[in-house]
Structure formats: structure tokens, C-alpha cells
Amino acid sequence: MVMTFVFAFIVGGIICVIGQLLMDVGNLTPAHTLSTLVILGAILDGMGLYEPLIDFAGAGATVPITSFGNSLTHGAMAEAEKHGLVGVLTGMFEVTSSGISAAIVFGFIGALIFKPKGNID
Amino acid sequence: MEKEQYQQLEQNVTPKPPYLKNVAKAFFVGGLICAIGQAVSLFYIIFFNFTEATAGNPTVATMVFFAMLLTGLGLYKRIGQFAGAGSAVPVTGFGNAVISAAIEHRSEGLVLGVGGNLFKLAGSVVLFGVVSAFFVALIKYILVTIGVVSW
Amino acid sequence: MTLPLLVVLMLLNGCAEKEKFIVYGPSQNGSEVEALIKEEDYVERSTVIYYDDSMLVAVQIKPWEKWKKAKLEKKLQKKFEEKYPNKDVFVSADYKIFYEANKIKKDQIEDNKLNDKITELKDLAKEET
């Protein structure tokens, strides 16, 4: 179990390092970087590589934004397997990560209770 | 001074980002966030009826909840300044993008402000996530149909 | 936040170190099952619960082999099904199942409740989201 934490730390850290390199060396904005990583996650899942990564690293693979691409692709592929071509479209949000719904709900709540403050430290 | 000459001067004067330091900080903070995620997920496995396969969803939602608190208290931007991609790439960064936009645009009302601007920053992630998932699944479907690979 | 948790986990791990392969149920073929699992060197720890004609095999796979979890699970399932064709075998490498199996053993859950509990775990393990 301890190793799971170590692997989560290392794999999660490495995915973030890829993001940092895209920003610093590739000169991408955060939005471009995150979009790139999401596409990367989708492709990795298409090749059947992302699920093994989750089995290996746990939250190290589910917490980075790449897992968002993975779960969307996963849903689409699972439905496509069952229902054919139509499933590609309908399955997308079937298994999708709770990230979006949580972000929407907490975004709404956050807007009700917080105010933007221009502090620096 | 000519434009080219000035661009040369600008290149010389502008400091390069401290690549190594930034990478180290991103690794450490990103890793830490994921390790916290692992702890949250273990919590859900032990105390609730979630398996390793299903604990991802409540974990992500909980991490976004943490992101809301840190964003609202103005701490997430400080973590972001320190960690760069280390705090932007985990789902908490996605949450931060959505929640900070929501808080910011509260002044224009809940419908036009919060509703209209919620995905101002994070919308591209949703767009490219969905579109790439569509194409990846489509390609896989075609490959399976012509018998190159199996599901 | 993680640090105390890590410490607790290490302690837990340390305590469990003695009993890596546990078989819980009527004792007749316990050692046989244990030997069967020990043949598979990717298994780090295991807890097998068996009763009547069912068998719940909860295993934990070694960290470095974990990326093959899905495959190894299937492999072990097949092995057990072949070995015990007249038993209803269920193999899982999920930590939740392993944790619950250990709890069954620790709490000495009785036979009549055992059946429900194991059906519940099987359903849980099959969920995808």
C-alpha cells in the first residue's frame, strides 16, 4: 500500500512535469497545455495504455487532467463496443469523470460565498 | 535601431524561465496533490462502498471541493505561482479554472455572469477532451471493424 | 495530511507482515489453496474466503506488477476455475475486496451472513463507475 502512494506521487509528478515543459519550453498558455494533455490522455486510452497506468499509479493517473480524456474515450469506446457507431457519440459522458459536474457545482457555490481579492500573499 | 536588432537585444535581456527549478517544483507539488488524491481515494475505499476502479470519481469530486476552498481563499493562485503546471495539471487546476471564473463573474449576476463565463478558461479542456475522445473512439471502431485490433 | 496516513499504513503493513497468505474457511484444503497462490510470484498478499461451494480469492498484486492487474486477475480466475471446476470462484485484485475479505476473517462472520456479504462484494467489484 505504501508503494501505491509512492507511485501516485511519482507518476502524478511526471505528468505535471510534462505540463511544465509544455509551458516553459513549448511556450504554451495553461489552456493550451491542459488541452494538449487531455488529448494525450484520450490517445493513450485509445491504445489501451491508460487503464494499466491507473492500475499502477492510482490517483497518480486519475487526478491529473489526462484522466479526463481517458474517461471520455473510455465511455465512448465501451458504448461503441456494445452499440456500434452510435455509441461513439452517446457513450462519451457515460463513464465520464465527476470532475466536470463537481467543478460546475462547486463553481456555483464558490461564486455565492467568495469574492475575488487582489492580494499577493 | 532596427527591429531585428531590437529583438536580439530583447533576447539577451529577457531572463529564461528557470527550467530546472520550475520542473522540480511542478514535480513536487503535482506529486503531492496526487498523493493526497491517493489518500482521499483510500478513504473512500475503506469507509464507503467504493473499489479501486470506482473510487476515482468521488476522489476527483473531493479534490475539486478542496480546489474551491483554496481558490475562494485566494490560496490557489499562490500555489499556482509557485508550482506552475504542478497545480494546473491535476484536476484541482481544472476546478480552479472553473471556480475562479465563477467567482470573478459573480458581479454580473448568476445567469449572465456565472453561467456565461463558468467555462471561460476550462472550456477548451472540455472541448478537446470530447472531440479527441470522439475521434479516438471512432478510429478504434473502424480498426476493430476492419479487423486490425480488437476491443 | 498524507504523512500521518503514511505512517499508519506502514504500521498496518508491518503488523500484517506475518500473515501474507490467509485462507479462511473449513480447514481441509487450506494449504492447497495457499500453495496454489504461492505459485504465482506476482501475488504479494492474499486472503481467500471459502464456504460451501463458493470461493472468494482476494489478492494484492506486487506494486511493480500492478499495471498488469486486469490480465493477472483473469489469469488467476482461470487457474482457480480449472482447479476447482465445481466451485463458484471469484478472483479480485481490488484493494476494496481484499480489505473486506480481511474484515470477514477478522470479524469471524458466520456462514449465513457470509453468503450475502460475498454476493455484495462481487457486485461491487463488477461496477465500472
Added chain:
Amino acid sequence: MVIIFQSKPSLLAGGVVAGPLENRSIFSQYFDAVYDDERWQMKTNEQGHRKMIEEACDAAMKKIGVQSGDIDYFMGGDLVNQMTPTNFAARDLEIPFIGLFSACATSVSSAIVACLLTELGAANFSLAGASSQHNAIERQFRYPINYGAQKPKTAQWTVTAAGYALIGKHREEYPSIEAATIGKSVDYGMDDPFHMGAAMAPAAFQTIQSHLQQRNQKIYHYDLILTGDLGQLGLKLLKGMLVENGVKNEELTLLRDAGAEFYGQDEAFQSGASGAGCSAAVFFSYVIQQMRAGSYKRVLLVATGALLSPLSYQQGETIPCTAHAIEITMK
């Protein structure tokens, strides 16, 4: 072309009001007020922005003992879309008003217009200045305030401050504006919105060069040449350009930048301060007071502005910049 003001309109007073973070500015002791609430007890940042402008104008008028009814013209601008804070402040001040947009160079461009009106004899008193409010500007040009993006070393911090000068007919005992140069819009192909100093430095360079040439002056004729908000890197680039043009190293010490000095050496602010309120706050507090105290006899104020919008840089346009200069003297 350089504009020579024969009547030498005077800077009668300056009013500067700033936000809580500006307490850390090395110039804060010269400000009229530093508020604890960045929104001035208003509901929105934009309303706070408007209130700040009004307070700055009031502070300037109070020093000379005039009221808004005595002011003939109100010239100013800010960085919010369509400059609503300044427009709304004008509504409350009830002074004939023209909004001016030169981005962060608005402090000087509005002062130039006010001087022209004074020279023309159309104005006894006019208010000229500019302002910026950090939260309102950041959300428009960059990200929501609470978004955790990593700012590079080249980034600058938009100040929360309003600076307004009361400009009137020449009076001996006040600093007077002798000449001005309206800058061209200069584009050296810079396109990084997090590196404004680099985009603006060439504009400042051209304006300074053109002013000195046409006035037949050298840098050492001035006690101070103060640019608006180039930041530490932008100032370095400006000096680099001047050196290339044969300016001697010892003359470079006469060149300073309000943005580079604004927050002192605090690294949290990266390359320094920026925003329309940056140059306005420093020019209309520190500079006026130093001149009245006799520290400086001749000063060139060069406000620099980056003429971009979020739309323009997302469409991949480079950033054109401008710089306007006024030459101020004190007997």
C-alpha cells in the same frame, strides 16, 4: 513634432489615491490616501475604480481650494472596456469631459490635452489623469483574480491607483509644462502580453529621442527622465537602446522608471508595476512634490502604453505601443 507651450501651464496640484497593496510602494508616502478596501466599500471592482477616480480628483481640487464647478475640463481614462469607471466618474463630477485612451500613457496624453486647452485660453482649470484598478484590469486582460497561472519574471503587476493633476494657467511657484511630444504608435513585433516592458521600450525610446532632438537637448539637460511603467526589464531595454545610440553610461542614471521602482525590490511583483494608474500616481504625487521642494528643476515624464486588447493578442497580433512625453520645469 514637439509642442511648445508658450504660456507654460502649471501643475497646480496632484491628487493620488491608491489601494491596499500600494501601501508597500516606495512612493506611498507621497500619496494622498491609501485605502484598506480595494473596492472602496463598493459592490464591484468597477464601482470601486470609479470611486477612486473621484477621490483622486477631490484630493487635487482640495489642495487649491476649488470645487468641481470651477473646473472647465476633465480629461482622463482607464483600461476597463469603454472606460466606464472614468466615464461614470465624469457623470458624478459634472465637468465637461473627454475620455482619452492611450492605455498606460493616458496620464500624460490627458495632461497634454489639458495644457493645449489652457494654452488656448479655453480653460482656467482642468483635471487630467488616469487610473487603474488591479482586479478590474486583470480579469479583463488576463485571468480571473483567483486563477493560479504562473507569471513569468517578465510580468508586471497592475497597480490600483488613480492620479489626477489640476492644470491651470502659469504660476511661478508651481512646476510648469514647457513642452510635450506626442508619440507615434510603435510596433517592434513583440507579442507576449506577459512582457509589456519589451513591447513598450521602443516607443519610449523613440519619443525620448524625438523630444531631445527637436528641443535640441541632451539627457544631461534634465535632472530626471522618468518613464511610466516599463518595469525593470523594459527599463533595461530602453537603456540598452540608448547606449546603442551613443548615450554615455553616466547619463543613464538620470533615467528611471516608475513601474520598476514602484514596489521596491519585492520579487512577488516580478518585473514591477504597470497600469495606467502607475505613471499617474508617481508623476502626480512624487514628481510634483519633489519639484516643488526644489529637488528637480527640469524633468521629462514619459508615460508608456501598450495598445493591445485581449482580442488582439488572441488573434495573434503583435503589440503596438505608444509613449507621450511632457517636459516640466520649476523656477
